[in-house]
Amino acid sequence: MYTNITTSQNNGITTITINRPSKLNALNKETIQELHAAFRVADLDADTKVIIVTGSGEKAFVAGADISEFADFSVAEGGKLAAKGQELLFDFVANLSTPVIAAVNGFALGGGLELAMAAHFRVASDNAKMGLPEVSLGVIPGYGGTQRLPQLVGKGRAMEMVMTAGMIDAQQALQYGLVNHVTTQEELIPLAEKLASKIMRNSSVAISAAIQSINAVYQDGVDGFKVEIEQFGNCFGTEDFKEGTTAFLEKRKANFPGK
Incomplete structure (x- = not known):
């Protein structure tokens, strides 16, 4: 190929x-x-x-x-x-x-x-x-x-x-x-x-959001804190967040769906 x-x-x-x-x-x-x-x-x-x-x-x-x-x-x-x-x-x-x-x-x-x-x-x-x-x-x-x-x-x-x-x-x-x-x-x-x-082992959706947020630090005219706030909020709508928090509360290992 x-x-x-x-x-x-x-x-x-x-x-x-x-x-x-x-x-x-x-x-x-x-x-x-x-x-x-x-x-x-x-x-x-x-x-x-x-x-x-x-x-x-x-x-x-x-x-x-x-x-x-x-x-x-x-x-x-x-x-x-x-x-x-x-x-x-x-x-x-x-x-x-x-x-x-x-x-x-x-x-x-x-x-x-x-x-x-x-x-x-x-x-x-x-x-x-x-x-x-x-x-x-x-x-x-x-x-x-x-x-x-x-x-x-x-x-x-x-x-x-x-x-x-x-x-x-x-x-x-x-x-x-x-x-x-x-x-x-x-x-x-x-x-x-x-x-x-x-x-x-961690949430791929959250990692993707973290990459975007960290990269925002280095972009001219972009407020990285705003990007972080937005990405943080978005995480709450994901299946990974539900799984991660549920697993934590149930004292078990998270099995992230990556969604």
Whole structure:
């Protein structure tokens, strides 16, 4: 079905793997299109409760964008490339109602780090290296990097990372708050799956409402508190709320219908 990615579904988790090892899983136009399609399918699938995105092989999550595709672009084409990419993949992932965990192994550079940052949170293997090297090519991050990096690590650190085009290792990423957990390569996917299973015990409807509310913090001209109040109120009309509160009062484990 796909040329550059693979997908698998198991126990409520859909794993999307970028699979271009010879290119260190670099993002080209076709891969971005395929990732959009795979995320869309997983988000619409009632059996998928959590999505894990990772890279194949041991060397790279995604080592950047495929520079050969846009080296001769004009100003207008460059702007269109960024706008289309953000719409199709990076903003799309950030605003999915299904939780997305990025499992970062090896290099996550440029568009790769931007994809990891678009996920709802990140875990990394101890060999991970992350950075936004775009200014070394005479361009800036164009897939949300200049916006999401300061949100995650703070303005000063983001300025330094972007201006130096340098890489940070997994421990530094953990210290910066760029990733939530660091583990060995062998344990990376099991850790992501363990976190996914914790998420799956809870109401998928409430989690979707929480994602929207948390994202509202970072939207210009949007009152996040108002979004939270509205989403909180909406929860009262769901079957999950009835089940969750009933189970609590009856001192039993909730069995959420996801409605």
